[in-house]
Amino acid sequence: MNTYIQKAGLGKILEKVDAGERLSLADGLQLYQSQDILAVGYLANIVRNRQNGDNTYFIFNQHINYSNICSNLCKFCAFGREKNSELAFEMSVGEVKEKVRARLAEPISEIHMVGGIHPDLPFDYYLELLRGIKEVRPEVHIQAFTCVEIAHLAQLCGKPVAETLGLLQEAGLDSLPGGGAEVFSPRIRQLTCEKKLSGSDWLEIAKTAHRQGLHSNATMLYGHIETLEERLEHLAALREAQDETNGFLAFIPLAFHPKNTGMSDLAKTTGIDDLKNIAVARLFLDNFPHIKAYWVMIGPQMAQIALSFGADDMDGTVKEEVITHMAGAETEQAMGSATLVRLIKEAGRIPVQRDTLYNVVHVHN
């Protein structure tokens, strides 16, 4: 019997964790409401160690945002702009290729590419983007286009989602990133991103991608106006989808950054809430292999601590992050691999350089 966890009132959850039993929504709520962050972290760390041991993954990746022109203009977003805005940008295929070419000397294995919902770029532009990147860097894995963009591209080319994904795969698409999930609750979507596709459509597209052989990630944007119950319903919907297709690789809780957004009156997230979202996700999403602590949003120091609260992945080198920085992120726009290795080693873990699909590239013993 663990008296510390008993005293924290989490004895029943510890029994379930030890037995590998699935947690209920009520368990999740109790974890979120617990005043004892160390007890919650202790439980998440059991699952983390069981699933990934001391391995802590990172990748050499490059983020490219091809355009911020967006017809959705969500309230929480500081990145999207109307076409005629002074801050609007749109890269030609040549410019994107140039960004890839400029980093050929670096051992980048993944291009992470997302953009706004552009009102008038043709479908061919997106195919050319993928082909262009593969021309410059044939071995690179392209993780591109959130489920929101995929819905838009299917409309653009007038084909069902599965066929649209097939065309994108032929052009070079390898997997989908986890963005655009926000919080699935219709209440939250109506208040913060009413033009965006629904939560159930986001999940359908992710599952369709998985059935097409494409892996994907999943996110949740927390720390704005959502309730704890709405967070848990979001996690439960992801867990159910993963039961069906097993195509999600990682879950990434995204800490809301209020600056320059339509919700700039809200406060930034706190360290305790950042850690709780990592820990609850690790405990609740029993069928997700990886939980990412995205250093760009919670800072490298908090991401390092998160490695003892359920996270087993620190994302990567990133290079030129724009979305969070337009919303006031104070972190760097890139991180060297030596820094990532140091952060992971000092947390008492083993840094493992990975590829997008979590194949081991190099273990830093």
Ligand code: V47
């Ligand atoms: O979809 C928008 C979110 C996402 C803000 O798949 C904001 O491995 C915080 O999805 N404050 C894009 N977040 C980033 C993303 C991501 C990042 C890293 C790794 C992966 C992955 C995915 O950022 C958007 C939206 O949910 N976002 N505005 C904001 N103000």
